[in-house]
Amino acid sequence: MDNLVQNINYQNNSAELQKYRKDSLLAFQKQGLPTAKTEAWKYTRIRDLKNDDYQPAPQVNKTGGKVPFTAEIIEICNGYIVSMPKTVSGINIKPITEAAQYLGQTYKAEEYPFAALNGYYLDRGLFIEITGDLKYPLILNYNMVPEDKDYFYHFRNVIICRQGAKAEIIEQFNYQGELKSRYLANIVNEIRLEDKSVLCHYKYQNEAFKANHIALNAVQIAKDGKYESFCLQKGANIARNETFVSLNDEGAEAVVNGAYIMNGWATLDTTTDIYHLKPHTKSSQIVKGVVGGEAKGVFQGRIHIAPDAVATSGTQLHKALLLSDTAEIDVKPELEIFADDVKCSHGAASGELDKEQLFYMRSRGIGEDEAKQILIDAYLNDVINQISDETIKEWFKSLK
Amino acid sequence: MNAPLLEIEDLCAEVGGKSIIKDFNLTINEGEVHAIMGPNGAGKSTLSYVLCGKPGYKVTGGSVKFKGKDLLSMSVEERAREGIFLIMQYPVEIPGVPSTTFLKHAVNAIRQHRRQPELDTMEFLKLVREEGRKLGIDNEMLKRAINVGFSGGEKKRMEALEMSILKPDFAILDEADSGLDIDAMKIVAESVNRLRNEQRSMLIITHFQRLLNYVVPDFVHVFADGHIVKSGHKELAQELEQNGYAEYVREK
Numbered sequence: 001m002d003n004l005v006q007n008i009n010y011q012n013n014s015a016e017l018q019k020y021r022k023d024s025l026l027a028f029q030k031q032g033l034p035t036a037k038t039e040a041w042k043y044t045r046i047r048d049l050k051n052d053d054y055q056p057a058p059q060v061n062k063t064g065g066k067v068p069f070t071a072e073i074i075e076i077c078n079g080y081i082v083s084m085p086k087t088v089s090g091i092n093i094k095p096i097t098e099a100a101q102y103l104g105q106t107y108k109a110e111e112y113p114f115a116a117l118n119g120y121y122l123d124r125g126l127f128i129e130i131t132g133d134l135k136y137p138l139i140l141n142y143n144m145v146p147e148d149k150d151y152f153y154h155f156r157n158v159i160i161c162r163q164g165a166k167a168e169i170i171e172q173f174n175y176q177g178e179l180k181s182r183y184l185a186n187i188v189n190e191i192r193l194e195d196k197s198v199l200c201h202y203k204y205q206n207e208a209f210k211a212n213h214i215a216l217n218a219v220q221i222a223k224d225g226k227y228e229s230f231c232l233q234k235g236a237n238i239a240r241n242e243t244f245v246s247l248n249d250e251g252a253e254a255v256v257n258g259a260y261i262m263n264g265w266a267t268l269d270t271t272t273d274i275y276h277l278k279p280h281t282k283s284s285q286i287v288k289g290v291v292g293g294e295a296k297g298v299f300q301g302r303i304h305i306a307p308d309a310v311a312t313s314g315t316q317l318h319k320a321l322l323l324s325d326t327a328e329i330d331v332k333p334e335l336e337i338f339a340d341d342v343k344c345s346h347g348a349a350s351g352e353l354d355k356e357q358l359f360y361m362r363s364r365g366i367g368e369d370e371a372k373q374i375l376i377d378a379y380l381n382d383v384i385n386q387i388s389d390e391t392i393k394e395w396f397k398s399l400k
Numbered sequence: 401m402n403a404p405l406l407e408i409e410d411l412c413a414e415v416g417g418k419s420i421i422k423d424f425n426l427t428i429n430e431g432e433v434h435a436i437m438g439p440n441g442a443g444k445s446t447l448s449y450v451l452c453g454k455p456g457y458k459v460t461g462g463s464v465k466f467k468g469k470d471l472l473s474m475s476v477e478e479r480a481r482e483g484i485f486l487i488m489q490y491p492v493e494i495p496g497v498p499s500t501t502f503l504k505h506a507v508n509a510i511r512q513h514r515r516q517p518e519l520d521t522m523e524f525l526k527l528v529r530e531e532g533r534k535l536g537i538d539n540e541m542l543k544r545a546i547n548v549g550f551s552g553g554e555k556k557r558m559e560a561l562e563m564s565i566l567k568p569d570f571a572i573l574d575e576a577d578s579g580l581d582i583d584a585m586k587i588v589a590e591s592v593n594r595l596r597n598e599q600r601s602m603l604i605i606t607h608f609q610r611l612l613n614y615v616v617p618d619f620v621h622v623f624a625d626g627h628i629v630k631s632g633h634k635e636l637a638q639e640l641e642q643n644g645y646a647e648y649v650r651e652k
């Protein structure tokens with residue numbers, strides 16, 4: 001088997017966890033790494049992960065990724081937890097190994113090879129239980145530090161929003177120095193929203209230029225729960241941010257938005273899979289990309305509406321701006337509708353920067369590059385403006 | 401006599417593979433206002449785009465000097481920074497870019513070129529609001545994406561605002577009066593007159609003599625089939641208004 005499955009000295013090796021890891025390994029071995037023939041991965045080719053050099057990332061205690069607003073911050077480096085906030089009202093944060101009874105319940109391990117692999121390594125991560133109304137956003141600051149070797153790390157979070165709870169969680173992926181290794185960051189977030197709870201989940205993916213970043217957000221939403229997400233991807237060589245949402249009861253709602261900006265030679269993948277299981281559920285997706293160089297943007301979006309799920313609405317829009325002739329976009333929207341009285345739509349469009357607009361700006365003295373940047377900003381702001389928190393919205397505008 | 405600001409000699413240009421500007425000659429001195437009138441499709445807008453360097457407009461012959469420098473070798477933005485400004489016949493809508501943001505980028509790009517310090521947000525807003533007020537452009541309109549959903553008249557007033565703020569040395573007004581009601585035309589004409597001085601020159605393209613009653617030109621030219629076929633003074637505009645272009649247009 002691949003060197004991706006190595007023997008590990010787990011910190012916590014309880015019988016329950018041993019069983020979970022074993023099941024996960026079986027699920028992974030059944031599938032193996034995705035190949036060109038794997039339908040769910042047909043646009044995003046996993047390249048060099050079987051390389052013999054990949055090793056578990058060593059423990060390093062660096063911090064980074066400042067934000068210009070007040071927040072509760074958890075520092076994570078090379079997949080190790082470096083520091084945590086002291087007690088925060090409305091939230092319990094524990095190691096993931098204490099969430100054994102919740103593991104693997106939000107997605108099917110046999111459909112997600114990387115999540116299965118993540119399960120095999122399960123040892124580090126966070127069990128975040130939100131019980132109240134969080135005053136400040138909680139930030140998970142993931143950091144990688146420079147090394148010559150190719151490392152991998154696996155990180156798992158279980159996030160539970162208890163009934164009526166409300167929180168903002170930001171995940172931030174950064175690196176330090178000149179990071180040229182092809183590390184793999186493999187993240188799984190298992191998220192449950194209980195009745196009437198609200199979770200705003202924001203993510204900034206700014207990995208080093210040769211990195212592989214694979215993330216699964218598996219979200220289960222109960223009655224009147226609301227999940228709002230936005231993910232900005234602008235780093236890594238191969239990155240996939242995948243969101244699986246199950247709207248399990250009436251009034252459940254999900255917003256799954258994203259933006260990506262890529263130059264050079266990279267693949268940025270946004271994959272969504274949204275299940276409307278009950279009537280009166282709602283989902284919306286807007287993803288916008290800006291792709292230059294020889295980069296490739298991938299959007300796969302599925303909306304599934306179960307037979308009983310009447311009076312639901314599911315909308316999806318993907319738009320991309322191509323900055324070069326060699327940039328590529330692959331889009332696969334899928335609507336599976338088995339109910340009546342459903343409002344569903346999907347749309348996709350891609351184009352280039354508008355020449356008339358560029359000329360107009362330049363004719364007023366604005367330099368060509370600056371003019372392009374203004375147009376790109378405007379293009380992306382359109383989706384960033386959907387973020388409900390003003391401070392975080394402005395922060396994302398400054399990041400892109 | 402004032403020094404020449406713009407010297408166009410034997411200019412020939414084509415667009416879409418079609419020859420439009422044919423041996424065009426015109427010299428505009430500092431402080432002069434010239435008006436160009438001519439039938440639809442004669443090439444007036446093409447001339448203004450060629451002077452601004454719009455991509456797709458190909459110069460096939462002749463030369464243009466601006467302040468003694470070779471204009472044709474400059475990029476679009478260099479020309480603007482050197483002091484050329486075009487009020488476009490069809491201003492472009494840019495969704496998602498607020499008018500103020502757009503104007504701030506423009507004004508600072510030009511100030512930087514002139515080695516003037518950039519305006520900070522407060523200074524800039526003060527300037528835009530002041531100039532905006534004179535043109536009947538309120539804060540609400542300034543916050544909107546530039547030209548998006550603006551009425552024809554609002555677009556022209558926004559163009560006039562850009563001109564007032566950027567203070568070009570040479571302004572081309574390509575049908576700045578089209579789509580304007582009588583009051584708006586006066587407002588725009590006043591903004592043009594405010595800019596008028598000993599150094600600044602203008603080229604006014606129009607179909608109607610009315611604008612020229614407010615902005616009185618030093619010269620009026622008839623433009624047909626790619627070049628000037630007759631030049632005169634203010635009275636020529638009145639004559640054209642009465643008789644049309646029949647005597648200047650070749651039978652085809």
Ligand SMILES: Nc1ncnc2c1ncn2[C@@H]1O[C@H](COP(=O)(O)OP(=O)(O)OP(=O)(O)O)[C@@H](O)[C@H]1O
Nearest residue numbers: 415416418420439440441442443444445446447489
């Ligand atoms: N991209 C293009 N391809 C081909 N022909 C073009 C192109 N752009 C302009 N033309 C033609 O060039 C000619 C001159 O157009 P122009 O817009 O300069 O005329 P104008 O004098 O400004 O007319 P108007 O008074 O109607 O504004 C027209 O016949 C027009 O159709």
Ligand SMILES: [Mg+2]
Nearest residue numbers: 444445446489
């Ligand atoms: Mg015209």
